[in-house]
Amino acid sequence: MSPRHLLWALTGLACFCLPSSLPGADIARAAGGRPGDEAVSLTAGQSSKSIAGRAGVIDGRTLWFPRSAQQVRLAGVDTCELPQWAFDPKRRGESAILKPVPCGPLAKAWLKRMVGDRQVVCLSAFRGGALRGRCVVDGHDLAVEMLRVGWARVETGSPVHSQYLKWQRYAMSARYGMWATYVLDMDEWRAKAVDRGLDRKPVADSNLLAERRYEITPPFVEARRRASRSVR
Secondary structure: OOHHHHHHHHHHHHHHOOOOOOOHHHHHHHOOOOOOOOOOOOOHHHOOEEEEEOOEEEEOOEEEEOOOOEEEEEOOEEOOOOOOOEEEOOOOOOOOOOEEEOHHHHHHHHHHHHHOOOOEEEEEEEEOOEEEEEEEEOOEEHHHHHHHOOOOEEOOOOOOOHHHHHHHHHHHHHOOHHHHOEOOOHHHHHHHOOOOOOOOOHHHHHHHHHOOOOOOOHHHHHHHHOOOOOOO
């Protein structure tokens, strides 16, 4: 990437990182939070730094830049953890067992597909003890792309650009990615999951879903509203 192109990318990122003008209640509702939740946005006042180069993918929201030995988390979005399972609500035949969907590995695979071996440019700042940033590849915001395909959601308590909400609603209405499954909210999964090894069995998450506190995907709501009996 030439210095001129790098400057253009960083300028675009700086503009995109301005806080959203959306009402706080709308942001909190879309992110699964409550109106009035406090959040900190990524702005130039937080000693932001630019990182550019080829990057590896750790999980669905985290990049690793080997040349600078830095790890950057995509700001404003959240994804399933690698050991986490979702479930296909469409039952197969007479079986009462739902088909498990590895939502964590699928999120990682999509991010890896978008990054490839191309140049990644991030405008990052430390927040919550981690380096978080807006990252682009060939002019495409990676967080937007993850939201668009349905393997990320708007992060709880994080102020977001209006495009983030737009693409989350788009993926939800189209039932893309995790929005077509039963999946435990990531914050609740992290609070309740004891075994977080990569060999975690689907039944563990099935048990957590049975005692879930939140319903974040459309199939949950549809199942809850569905009549228990039908007369034909």
